[in-house]
Amino acid sequence: MVFVLGNVLDQAEVAALREAATALPYKDGRATAGRYARGVKRNEQAAKSDALSAVLSKATEALSRHEVFRSVARPRKFVRTLVSRYGPGMEYGTHVDDAIMAGARTDMSFTLFLSPLDSYEGGGLIMEEQIEDRRFRLEPGDAVLYPTSVLHRVEGVTSGERLAIVGWIQSWVRDPARREVLHDLDVAADALFRDSGKTPHFDRLLKAKANLYRMWAEG
Template sequence: MFLAIENVLCPAEVAAIRAEAAEMTFDDGRVTAGRFAQQVKANAQAAPSPELEAVQAKVQAALMAHPVFASAARPRAMTRLILSRYRAGQTYGLHVDDALMQGVRTDLSFTLFLSDPDSYDGGALEIEEPLETRAIRLPAGSLILYPSTTLHRVSPVTRGERLAVVGWVQSWIRSPGQREVLFDLDRAVQQVHAQDGKTALFDTLTKTRSNLLRMWAEG
């Protein structure tokens, strides 16, 4: 499942992170790439610092509190977040994310865009699919969530600066198909409650969702 989630961060939060990033030191992004991905990775990422830790904590808290992200990802664990930066001429060639990072199985990948798309050219997240390649550039504060199993790239930036937070999730629900069923059930539960309140149908749907979670969640 590919999912664009709007307004994970509000404009003021995005502006504050960009201001903080402007004061940070950035290192060569290849230090966190796998053996073969290093050959095609040319970007920068924020070096460890108390300021970066504050940004990481702020973003992770926003993600965990966002109902759509929580419903779609069912996060059990998350890697340490990376604040990445691409400037003119920088890119990240075609690659697949490592299956294990920092002891976390990577089920889902995400990019949280921090730069307004009008402020830079290029820099699309391009995800390979059997029938087409998706090219994604979202508004600042919005996030794309997608399977870590996919081949993807970041096209070369030709103007401006592309700033983003990237990370990976290990889900309580390993199967993508099962995660999608539960995501659809969440939306159905919300819609039924909004329309009719706590009805017999609402109770049946919540019972079904809970029992599927018991069946599918990894202990």
């Protein structure tokens, strides 16, 4: 399932992160592309530095606080994170991301958008799904979270600059269908708690949810 995560960063946080990301040195993104993706990847990525690590930590900390992110992704590990930049003429053609990065399985991917929507044209993240493509071009501070298994692309930027933080997560729960069951139970338990408080039935539901999670969690 694909989820839009609203307000991962508030406006002040996203402005600060954008400023820090703008000041980073960038290099050709092809260096980190796999054999086939290299031919369709035309973007830039921030080069390794302490300043980059600080930007990435702020982003992963903000995501880790986000309730929907936690419930949907059940993150065990941020496998890889990077800051990417697309200027005019840059794009990333259709590709699938590696199943294993840095020795860990990649279950879900995210893009955390940093640039104001009116500051660039193009640059939508397109997921190529069975029936039709879905396009995501979100407000700065919002993120899209999607299964790493899908074919996707970033459409060409025609003006301005698209800055984003992109990353891959290993989940505690490998099977997307099981992750969906656990997320549904989170939503149901939250609603039950809101409506009627901590009743014996709520406790039963929480017990079932915790025990399913324990059954399915790996590692």
